[in-house]
Amino acid sequence: MSAGDHGDPAADRLAGRPDGGGAAGDGDGRGLEFDNRPIAALDEDAIADVARRAASDGITAFAVTGVFAALDGEMERRAGTIIAEHCPGARVSLSHEIGRVGLLERENATALNATLADLAETVVGGFQRAVAGLGVDAPLYLSQNDGTLMAADQALAYPVRTIASGPTNSMRGAALLSGLADALVVDIGGTTADVGLLIAGYPREAATTVELGGVRTNFRMPDVLSIGLGGGSRVADDGARIGPDSVGGDLQRQARVFGGETLTMTDIAVAAGLLQLGDATKVAELPAALVEAALDRARAMLDDALDRVRPSSRALPVVLVGGGAVLAARPLAAAASLHRPEHAAVANAVGAALAEVGGECERVFSLEQIDREAARAEAEREAVARAVAAGADAGDVRIADVEELPLTYMPGNATRFRVKAIGRPRA
Amino acid sequence: MREITAADIDDICLGAAVLGTGGGGDPYIGGLITRAALRDHGPVRLLSLSEVADDAQIVTVGDMGAPTVGFEKLKAENQPVDAVLALQKHLGRKVDAVMPFEAGGSNSVMPIYIAAKLGLPVVDGDGMGRAFPEMQMLTFSVYGVRACPMALADEHGNTVILEVADDKRAEFIGRGVTIRMGARASIAGYAMDGATARRVSVPATMSLAQEIGAAIRTARHAGVDPVDALIEMLAGTHYQHGRRLFTGKIADVARETRGGYAVGRVRIDPLTGDAPALEITFQNENLVARQGERLRAIVPDLICILDAELATPITTERLRYGQRVTVLGISAPPIMRSDAALQAFGPAAFGLDDAFVALEALT
Numbered sequence: 001m002s003a004g005d006h007g008d009p010a011a012d013r014l015a016g017r018p019d020g021g022g023a024a025g026d027g028d029g030r031g032l033e034f035d036n037r038p039i040a041a042l043d044e045d046a047i048a049d050v051a052r053r054a055a056s057d058g059i060t061a062f063a064v065t066g067v068f069a070a071l072d073g074e075m076e077r078r079a080g081t082i083i084a085e086h087c088p089g090a091r092v093s094l095s096h097e098i099g100r101v102g103l104l105e106r107e108n109a110t111a112l113n114a115t116l117a118d119l120a121e122t123v124v125g126g127f128q129r130a131v132a133g134l135g136v137d138a139p140l141y142l143s144q145n146d147g148t149l150m151a152a153d154q155a156l157a158y159p160v161r162t163i164a165s166g167p168t169n170s171m172r173g174a175a176l177l178s179g180l181a182d183a184l185v186v187d188i189g190g191t192t193a194d195v196g197l198l199i200a201g202y203p204r205e206a207a208t209t210v211e212l213g214g215v216r217t218n219f220r221m222p223d224v225l226s227i228g229l230g231g232g233s234r235v236a237d238d239g240a241r242i243g244p245d246s247v248g249g250d251l252q253r254q255a256r257v258f259g260g261e262t263l264t265m266t267d268i269a270v271a272a273g274l275l276q277l278g279d280a281t282k283v284a285e286l287p288a289a290l291v292e293a294a295l296d297r298a299r300a301m302l303d304d305a306l307d308r309v310r311p312s313s314r315a316l317p318v319v320l321v322g323g324g325a326v327l328a329a330r331p332l333a334a335a336a337s338l339h340r341p342e343h344a345a346v347a348n349a350v351g352a353a354l355a356e357v358g359g360e361c362e363r364v365f366s367l368e369q370i371d372r373e374a375a376r377a378e379a380e381r382e383a384v385a386r387a388v389a390a391g392a393d394a395g396d397v398r399i400a401d402v403e404e405l406p407l408t409y410m411p412g413n414a415t416r417f418r419v420k421a422i423g424r425p426r427a
Numbered sequence: 428m429r430e431i432t433a434a435d436i437d438d439i440c441l442g443a444a445v446l447g448t449g450g451g452g453d454p455y456i457g458g459l460i461t462r463a464a465l466r467d468h469g470p471v472r473l474l475s476l477s478e479v480a481d482d483a484q485i486v487t488v489g490d491m492g493a494p495t496v497g498f499e500k501l502k503a504e505n506q507p508v509d510a511v512l513a514l515q516k517h518l519g520r521k522v523d524a525v526m527p528f529e530a531g532g533s534n535s536v537m538p539i540y541i542a543a544k545l546g547l548p549v550v551d552g553d554g555m556g557r558a559f560p561e562m563q564m565l566t567f568s569v570y571g572v573r574a575c576p577m578a579l580a581d582e583h584g585n586t587v588i589l590e591v592a593d594d595k596r597a598e599f600i601g602r603g604v605t606i607r608m609g610a611r612a613s614i615a616g617y618a619m620d621g622a623t624a625r626r627v628s629v630p631a632t633m634s635l636a637q638e639i640g641a642a643i644r645t646a647r648h649a650g651v652d653p654v655d656a657l658i659e660m661l662a663g664t665h666y667q668h669g670r671r672l673f674t675g676k677i678a679d680v681a682r683e684t685r686g687g688y689a690v691g692r693v694r695i696d697p698l699t700g701d702a703p704a705l706e707i708t709f710q711n712e713n714l715v716a717r718q719g720e721r722l723r724a725i726v727p728d729l730i731c732i733l734d735a736e737l738a739t740p741i742t743t744e745r746l747r748y749g750q751r752v753t754v755l756g757i758s759a760p761p762i763m764r765s766d767a768a769l770q771a772f773g774p775a776a777f778g779l780d781d782a783f784v785a786l787e788a789l790t
Contacts, residue, residue, distance in 0.1 A: 033609040034496050040583070067500050103499045104456060308749040313678055405495075406689060414493070414610075 031067025031075060034364050034414065038075070039067060047079050051086035060087065063114040065095040065107040070362050073097070091117045097158060098219050100362060101416065105209050105218035112217065113160040120159035124152050141355070141425075146220045147172050147202050148358035148422060151391070160219055166348065167194050168222045171203045173351030174319040177341035183317040184306055184334065187347070188324030191246040193229040195305040196222055198319075200400055202422070204311075220360075227305050229298055231266045231324040239268070239293030242301065256282045265327055268294045274326040299330035306334035321347040358400070358422045359386025366414050376402065376417055383421040392423030428478055429634070430470040431539055431549065436462045438640030441740075443535035445639050445657075446632070448729045449743040450712035451532015451558030452494030456501060461536045464543040471539055472548035474524060476630050479550055479621035483523040486514055486618045487554060487567070488541055489534035491579070491601060492611035497533065500611055503582035507541050510615040513578035513586035518618055526550035526624065528565060528617060530632035531558030531712075537613070549633065554617065555772075556629035556763050557729050560688065560711045562601070563594040564772040566762055567617045570627035577601065577616030581608035589616075629762055635664060643738045653738035654753050661757060668758035668787040672716055672723045673705040674698065674735055677750045682743075693732075693746050695754065705754060707732070709743045714777050716754060721789075724756035725779070727763045727772050728786045731755045758786045 031039055054062070062083050066076045073096035080092040093113040099106030124142070131140055142155040145164040155162060170187040174180075181201040187194045197204040203222035210221050228244025232251045235242055247254040247262055254260035256267040257278030263286075269275040271283040271291045310316055318335035320328050321344040332338065343350065361382035365375035380399050388394045403418040431439075440458040443451070465471065479485070488511060490497065515522045525545075527538040530553040542549045554565035562574055574597045577589045587604050591597035597616075605612040619627070638660055646656035658669035675695040682691030688710050695705045703719040713730035716723040724730050732741045735751035762768065764785065770776070773783045 031500075034493070034499070035610075037609075039500075039609065070499075101495070101499050103501060104459075307676075308751075310749065312748050416495070 031069055032072055034068060034071075035366065036068075036072055036364075042075055042078055044078075044082055047082045048086045051083040051090065055087040055090075060089050060091055061114040061117045062087075062090055062092045063095070063107070063110040064092060065103065065110050067103060068101070069094070069096040070099065070101045070106065071364060091157070093117075093157070098160060100218050100220070100418075102209065102218045105216045108215050109160060109217040109219040112212070112215075113158060116159040117156075120156050123159075124156050128152060143169055143352045143355045144220075145222060146205060146358060146420075147222075147351070147355060149355040149391075149425065164221045165352075167196060167224045168203050169351030169355075170194070170321055170348045171196050171198055171222065171224075171351065172201065172354060173347030173349070174198070174321045174341070174344070175201045176350055176354055177321070177343060177347055178317075178319045178339045180317050180319060180339065183319050183339070184310060185319045185321065186302060186306070186325070186328060187322040188320070188327055189230050189322050190232040190251060190324065191228070191230045191248055192226040193302065193305065193322075193324070193327075194224045194226050195302075195309045196224045197309050197311065197316075202400055205401075223309075225305050225309050227301055229265070229301050229324075229327065231264065231269070231327065233265045235263045235265060235268060235290075235294050238287075239290040239295075240297060242294060242297050265294065265298065265324070269326050269329075272329065274329055295327075295329050298327050299332065302328055303333045306332060310334055320344065356422050357387060357390050357392035357425050358420060359383050359388070359390050359392070359397075360418070360420045361386060362416065362418045364414055364416045372415075375415070376404075376419075379417040379419040380421070383419040387421040387423055391425055392421075393426045394423070397421050397423035428475075428548075429473045431465070431473050431633075431637075432470045433462045433465040435637055436465070436536065436539075438644060439536060439539075439633065439637045440640065441643060442636030442639030442641075443531055443533075444740040444742075445643075445731050445733070446530050446535070446556075446636055446729065447532035447558040447740065447742070448712045448731055449709055449741075450560065451529065451534065451742075452490075452497060453742070454533045454536050456497065457533050457536040457540070460502070461540040461543070464540045468543040468546070471542040473551050473633060474548045475551050475634075476621075476625045476628060479524065479624060481620065481622040483621035484518070484520050484618065485524050485526050485550055485621060485624050486511060486518075486522050486615045487526045487528040488538050488613070488615045489528045490537060490611060491562075491614050492605045492608075494533060496610040500582070500609060502611075502613065503584075505544075505584070506580050506582045507537050507613040508544050509580035509584060509586055510578045510613040511541055511545065513580060513588060514576060514615040514618065517576050517578065517588050522547065524548045524550050524621075525615075526628065527553040527633065528562075528567070529553055529555045529558055530629065530636060531555065534558075535633070535636055550624060550628070551633045552624065552628035552630045553632045554628060556632055556759055557727070558712050559772055561595075562598040564776065565594075565617070566629055566768060567619070567627050568594045569765075569767050569771045572617050572619050572623060572627050574598070574601075574616045576618065577614060579604050579608065579612040579614050581612060629760060630665065635666060638664070647737060654733060654755060657738065657755065665760040666729075666757050668756075670724070670756040670786055672730075672754040672756045673718070674753045675705065675751075677746060677748055677752060678704065680746045680748065689743055691743070693743075695752060698751070707754070708779075710777055711743065713743065715774070715779060715781065716756065722781060722784060723789060724786050725774055725781055725783055726777060727759045727768065727783075729755075729757040729759060731757065756786045 076094040095110040099109040140152040141149040143165045144161045147168045171185045174185045206221045206223040209216045232246040233243035254262040255264045315336035319339045400422040401420040405416045440454040554567040574594045579587045642660040643653040646653035661669040678696040679694040715725045
């Protein structure tokens with residue numbers, strides 16, 4: 001287990017940061033074995049000591065990471081309680097609330113969460129004042145990376161859980177607007193097209209590590225492929241090349257239809273009659289072959305991205321959302337059908353408004369000791385209990401996702417189950 | 428004699444992942460702690476097999492257990508060293524050098540860590556020349572060196588010495604101990620002298636891993652095809668034949684777990700045209716590649732699935748529909764292709780019906 005911020009070089013190297021960098025902690029390798037046996041009893045005095053030293057140094061943000069805590073968070077919770085007792089005002093991030101199996105990545109994600117504590121107070125406090133200022137008297141929730149909700153006070157404790165909620169909300173919104181629960185979603189904005197996969201109404205999550213600024217993390221993120229195709233993407237080589245550079249937010253000055261010098265995908269869309277925006281006469285002289293070539297190129301880019309994201313060679317419905325959805329003007333190879341729902345430009349807000357409450361369970365079972373179905377049922381029960389504890393309506397909770405990952409090079413058929421349960425918030 | 432410094436570790440890890448042929452575990456964490464050890468203790472000497480004294484006491488080192496557990500339960504600082512010291516005490520003789528038992532995957536870098544901690548040289552060679560799933564699948568075993576006495580260490584300073592005559596039995600009992608140790612133990616065994624090591628080891632695999640990593644890295648920077656660069660580099664080594672077996676996209680992955688092994692099949696379709704798909708069968712590592720009825724490569728030759736653009740190796744656990752890949756076949760050196768070697772880790776040892784045919788003899 002490691003806790004606190006004492007610049008211990010041993011822990012620094014564990015973080016695998018590109019150039020060392022500041023925080024990390026006092027590591028003593030506490031936690032659990034893969035089969036839930038404790039590696040060693042929690043050294044409560046040592047943790048109290050770290051907390052007291054931190055308090056006297058004016059440090060109040062803590063990251064607690066225990067070995068295999070993703071399987072059982074009890075030891076981390078106990079450490080968090082001890083820290084809170086000995087360091088007044090401590091804000092404690094527990095790794096099992098943030099990341100998954102993979103100590104180093106989970107520890108990095110937890111440390112990142114701890115460093116965001118101040119920012120979270122500013123931002124969430126701002127939301128709360130804004131809502132109160134509007135005279136709205138209702139509980140405040142923030143949407144999470146995985147498409148579920150958390151209460152504002154939880155967001156204060158776990159800010160990293162919100163940082164990738166944007167694409168997730170768009171995909172959830174696409175599900176509602178199109179009425180499709182299983183589909184590929186393309187969200188085309190000004191700079192990029194984000195392509196993701198909806199399974200049972202939720203985005204598929206990234207299976208492995210996610211690098212943030214060169215640091216490996218493993219918190220729950222939607223598995224989204226971003227390509228450089230958006231309304232502001234520059235068009236070059238007579239339409240044969242699009243992006244990856246974009247005029248971004250400066251579209252209204254730089255694009256041709258707004259009197260600028262740069263040929264963008266927005267200009268192509270206007271020239272092709274797909275979109276009415278700005279001054280169409282400014283692009284009337286564009287050669288038809290260039291416009292066709294650019295739309296063909298956009299299709300090729302989308303085809304490639306969709307094929308990388310889909311889970312098998314089977315064609316799936318494709319839902320187009322976002323302000324740049326008109327750029328997908330051609331039939332797409334991966335699409336069993338193409339859907340452009342009404343209000344697609346605000347799919348993101350729609351997604352945030354319909355978010356539900358979730359719970360997750362991750363456990364390793366020895367399939368020599370327990371039947372596979374029984375193991376799965378036990379993991380499902382625990383996930384449901386956690387969803388209900390988080391505020392889901394017990395009558396509405398359902399299993400959204402089950403993952404089964406065998407531990408290789410091990411006899412005994414040890415298998416890791418990861419189950420997610422989701423339900424409407426309790427009224 | 429050469430030296431290994433912290434700056435060499437990234438290349439060695441990348442090369443070791445290629446030699447892992449789809450298995451062997453990710454050397455990322457091992458690379459991190461090894462780099463730190465080299466920074467703290469200075470460079471480690473890398474001795475070629477010809478430089479090792481005839482009577483030098485060598486022990487070979489690595490990990491046993493589930494790589495997934497290794498991602499969660501990091502080693503204690505002294506754990507790998509404890510195994511070596513326990514074996515040294517049991518042998519009653521000072522250890523002069525350490526050697527990896529496996530060149531592929533996560534076992535490749537830990538010997539460098541141990542060498543840095545103990546101020547010992549590393550011998551440039553190993554007992555697999557790639558990654559294999561079991562301990563008796565070592566050239567050491569094939570050519571008469573016994574696994575035991577073997578020391579296993581956990582992260583609490585507990586050590587166990589095994590004295591088991593048969594290597595396959597030692598693997599079986601050792602794995603049982605490993606589970607009680609939390610599914611990830613550091614081990615030291617296959618004690619031998621320098622003259623024996625010259626006879627039974629796959630030579631120069633540490634420097635090979637480094638050259639493979641460097642070739643890929645340099646090609647990426649220069650903007651040339653890293654697989655071409657790799658094939659050209661291999662031609663000058665004892666892993667002489669590198670063959671681009673196929674480039675395409677993954678169309679189907681089927682896998683199941685059987686007795687601790689990820690067993691399965693992956694089908695790779697061509698990106699364009701109607702060439703028959705390439706099918707690879709794996710058991711943790713890639714075992715055989717076929718195109719229709721045509722055999723393209725078979726164990727112990729190496730079958731490496733690489734990202735088509737960057738040549739980053741993809742482990743069998745991470746294969747997924749839609750990935751663009753290049754499949755590279757690499758010929759194993761002669762010491763891995765003898766009749767005795769093929770009996771231990773050729774096609775039959777994995778339950779395959781095909782006879783071994785050398786990569787370079789297949790068309």
